[in-house]
Structure formats: structure tokens, C-alpha cells
Amino acid sequence: MKKSRLATVVGFSVFAFASTASAGPTQQGPSFLAPEHADGSDTLVLDLRDDLSEAERDALAAEIGVPLVDASPHVTDDGQVFLTHAGAAQRAAIQEKLRGDARVEAVEPLVAFDALFTPDDPRFAEQWHLSRVGAESAWNRATGTGVVVAVIDTGVACADDAGFTKGTDLQGTPCVAGWNFVTDDDKPWDDHGHGSHVAGTIAQTTNNGVGTAGLAFGATLMPVKVLAKNGSGSNAQVADGIRWAADHGAQVINLSLGGPFPSSVVGNAVKYAQKKGVLVVAAAGNSGRSVGYPAGFPASSRSVLRIATTALHGSRRGARGRDRGTGRSGASADGLQRRPRKIMASPHVAGAAALLISQGVTAPDAVKARLYDTARPKDDPKLFGAGILDAGAAVGRTAMLHDVVRALALAFLGIGLARWIHQKRGTFVKAGPWVGAALFGAAGLVPFVHALGLPGMAGPAARIVDLLGRPLGDMDLVSDVSFHKFALLALPLPTIAAFLFAFQAKSLRPIIGGLALGQAAYLVSMVLFREQAFFLGTTILTALASAGTVACLWIARVALDEKTA
Incomplete structure (x- = not known):
């Protein structure tokens, strides 16, 4: 990489260093990204152990004879x-010493990471890439509501500021x-344009009569700027950006950037x-040749989902396209400028x-597996890996x-419970309010609405139908997916609470029993799919869901038993 370019990329602010032969403690220092300053070609990036104390850092600095400067001093x-x-x-x-x-x-x-350029077409009818990944059919069932996607790039045009x-x-x-x-x-506003292009592809406002569509237009964007106005940044900035996004609630991190060497x-x-x-x-890059980093880390590490570009007819290299729009005041790049890029x-x-x-597949490995399993295969796996993305199929x-699965589980458990009560009491469970409560617990108040394709419609009505079409355990996904990792609605806590506080009201017992039966069916699907992220881990969640199934069935039996009703 050219030295002058690295100077622009790194922009290592002038440090008031003492002699490099003398030791120095950890410094907070000014921002290291001022393009007019030192070239930074002799700069090292040190990733220290997370639990290292300030005294230990100072001792390390003394040993190597140079100060350690915090890459992002205002972020703790x-x-x-x-x-x-x-x-x-x-x-x-x-x-060598370290x-x-x-x-x-x-x-x-300290090395440079560069933006990988591609376009955003002006009208949805021309967005062949969205049709190619099955966007229209995907929108019938999900729009990304409640999901936060971090765009780690040149920034995003998210505000008037x-x-x-x-x-x-x-x-x-x-x-x-x-x-x-x-x-x-x-x-983190965009003074380049690339980051806003990326953000628009992910979650551009859709069905608003302006510009183009975004694939997950119901999602929320998190702008993280790690690349400067010239489209370049450093490994230190990219690493800090990834950690910051992970610590501040992102469920997905997008890195449309890369460097030639592993970091x-x-x-x-x-x-x-x-x-x-x-x-x-x-x-992975647009060249169709070697894969850059971080996408180039071995697939066995399972840490990065690496993505390559294909053209209109499925070739490995990117297609040419155009995008359009305007930027006000010359200071904002909103991802809509007219210029050739690649998809x-x-x-x-x-x-x-x-x-x-947004559908509840919140464990990263489960998301990757579903995307891999539904990708359209190509002839050469060396070029195409798992195949071409098919969001509609996924x-x-x-x-x-x-x-x-939830319908079958509900039917199986419901019939089994009814038979048990009949054999024990000689009476059948009367159909009534418990049926609606059971559907609410297993599939939503409007059962199977996602299969009918209603949530993809625009406006507040879509959000209402989407909410009604979700079972109780998935309702938190609509507002904020981050809550779902605690499984407060997915595990039988609401059912147990209803049993403890409302069981004395005989008129409510059928509703309690139905809710318990429906939630048991939902929990069965959790055990079978193992696709939900949980703050204590998947194994513990599976054990809790299994125990919850038993608890819900016991509550359903007690509440629906004619002798106690």
C-alpha cells in the first residue's frame, strides 16, 4: 500500500511522545484520525487482554519503551x-518481544481497510438484485421489524445535524x-456515500414513493463510522467499531469493507x-479473485459469514449498475448519488x-444454517460456496x-389432553374460550397469518397484523429483538403468572388452560428447532423449555379438568 495513502487512512494525530527510548504510561491522547498528520506507517496496534488493569498496561509500556495510546479514548x-x-x-x-x-x-x-463499492438502482422495477434474492416473497412474511443492523462503514446519513x-x-x-x-x-454521519448505500440496501425506507426499496425495510440501523471521507480506515478502527456495535445492541453487523491481509x-x-x-x-470483495479480510478468515472459525458478489446472470463478479438521488448542502451523502457501482x-x-x-431465528449459527440450506446451488462450489442467496426461500x-410444527404440536397435545381427561373423568373438554387462548399461545390471535402473506403490506396495518399473527412467545420481537434473548415471553412465565393470580376465577380457567396448552406447543417447537439465542446458552434454554412444556401441560390439565372448572 502506498505510504501517502496510508497517511490519509490512518491520520495518526501528532503525539507529544517522549523519546522512543524512554518508557511512557498509557495515554488517552487526541483522536488518531486526522488525515493531515503523521503517516502512521510505523504504528503498531496492540489488542490487550480485556481484563488488563491500567497499572499492568503502564508496566507493559515501560517494558517496550514507548507509550500506549488508546485508539478511541472517549469510548470505555x-x-x-x-x-x-x-x-x-x-x-x-x-x-518480537510481545x-x-x-x-x-x-x-x-496499523493497516488500511477500504470500502468495496457497488450501486443502488433508482427504481424498484430496476432492482433486479432484490427480485433475484426473492425479496417480494420474503416481504409477505417478514420485514425485519425489531432487528438492529450495525453498518460499520463510512457512516450513515441518519440525521440532520x-x-x-x-x-x-x-x-x-x-x-x-x-x-x-x-x-x-x-x-457517525456519512461524508463519503458508501455507508449510506450499504444502509439503503439493508433498510432503505420502502413503499414511500421515493427512490428504491431496502431488503429489510422494517429494521433499525446503527451507524458506526470507521472509514474516513476518502473511504479508508484502519484495523484498529474497524475492530473498535465491531466491539462497540456488539456491546450496544446490534443483532447483525455488516462489514462492506476489507483489507488485503489478515488482522x-x-x-x-x-x-x-x-x-x-x-x-x-x-x-469478500468485488474482484472475483482473492478474498480480502475479515471475510477471508477460515470458514472453520465460524466467526464471519463471508459474502461474494454475483452479476445479473449469476457470474461470480459484480454487475454494473447506477443509483440516483440528491445530497443537500453538499455535506450529506445519502446513498442516492448517480454514479456507477457494483451490486x-x-x-x-x-x-x-x-x-x-425478526421471525425468531435469533441464534447466529441457526441464521447461517437457514441461509445456507435455502441458497440456490451453483455448479462450482469453489466460486459460489453454498450458492446464491434466496431470502424468499429462507x-x-x-x-x-x-x-x-406448532400446529401439529398443538393438535397432538390438545387431543392427548382431551383423551386423558375423558378417560379419567368420563367427560370431554368443552370447546370454548380455551381454543382461542391455545391458538394465541401457539400461533397468534390470527393463526398462520404469516403463511397468508399479510405482514408485507405497508403502513400501520402491517404492524398490527404482524403483531396479531405472532404467538405470545414471539411478541417481543416486534418491538426489540434484544429482549428476546431473555425469553421472558417464550418461557412459561406468563402462563404461570396467569395460573397463580387468576385461577381462583372459574370463568378464567378455560383461558388459562388454553394459554398453557398453546404455550406448551410453542415450547415444543423451541426444543426441536434450537434456533433462539439465550443469554445463558442454547443448552440451558432447551432444558428450561423442556421443563416449561411439562409445567404448561400440568397447568392445562388442572385448568381444563371439568372437576376443577
């Missing part, structure tokens, strides 16, 4: 990524707070995000992942499996 929960500035000879000595040091998880040069304006076709797209790792502040610092950040239950999607592959997959997560299969 972004891991322990620090920078050092030293001459070439000293840099090599530091790397190799194998238990206090240091990774040490590597500080001379920037919100994108013309992002006006109806919600954004949560983000962070700017270039200027180290809370204004352990970025790799560690990706693993950190995965441990937090975040799916990381990374672009954005990674954000399509990030959008498809958001659709699946979402459709998920809806079908959920609806069918």
Missing part, C-alpha cells in the same frame, strides 16, 4: 485496543445512536461479537439475516416450519 467499552508509534527497527523488536506475551492477544501493524442531512430515502428508517471512530464522537485485531473483535450473539456479515452483496445477506431474526421455509 470498546475492548483494549491501543496504538504505539515507533521507528521501523524498534517496531520489529516490539513485535509475541507470546500473555497480556497481549494480538500485535500487528452539524451540516449533514438525513438521506432522502432514509427519512422513514429508524436509526439508533452510533459512534464515529474517525473523529471519536457521537456523530488478528479485527479477528478477535469478530469473535468477541460472535460470543455476544451477533451475526457478522463481511464482503452490494454483503448488505443483501445482512438484510436477509435481519428478516430471519423466510418462507422458516414460516412454514414454525406454523406446521
